Amino acid sequence: MSTSETTPATSANTSEAKSRFSAALDEAKAGAAALGDEAKLRAGQYRDDARSKGETWSSDAKVKSRELAQDGKTKASEALSGLSRVIDENAATLDEKLGAKYGDYARSASRSLQENARRLDERSLEELTEDGRTAIRNSPVAAVGIAAVVGFFFARMFR
Structure with a gap:
């Protein structure tokens, strides 16, 4: 082959x-x-x-x-x-x-x-929400201060 x-x-x-x-x-x-x-x-x-x-x-x-x-x-x-x-x-x-x-x-x-x-x-919830937003816009420093105080008290309560 x-x-x-x-x-x-x-x-x-x-x-x-x-x-x-x-x-x-x-x-x-x-x-x-x-x-x-x-x-x-x-x-x-x-x-x-x-x-x-x-x-x-x-x-x-x-x-x-x-x-x-x-x-x-x-x-x-x-x-x-x-x-x-x-x-x-x-x-x-x-x-x-x-x-x-x-x-x-x-x-x-x-x-x-x-x-x-x-x-x-x-007041309705919508009115209260809008009032809260307005207050925060008008005075943001006070809003942060209040939030800090409330947070502190909640932290103390749940400790």
Whole structure:
């Protein structure tokens, strides 16, 4: 057997191998493209699901925070009214022990607390929020100071 006899057979085998390899490569490329498309589709679905759940959680959080704010407003108003009653009930004792001047101060403070409680009850959360923003804009240093004092007291309470 000479080399000239094996060349056509080898050439045919090489050609067939190249053809099969090329077909396998094309099939692998098509499979990779299909997987890529499926991955994009699933990523889009996951993104949409996450966005939907995020919007649901966000709306639930807004509703809950509004309920908590309303409860807080109601409790603050009740606390001011209760403090006003306690001060008013003790004004007579202050009259007797310290003088009428101090009893009048107590009554004045009681009326002021009662008036603030009434105004708090009458105002909506939106109005109170806007009033707070306005106060912070007008006096940011005082707002930071008040926040620091409140933070200090909360830290001491929960220690």
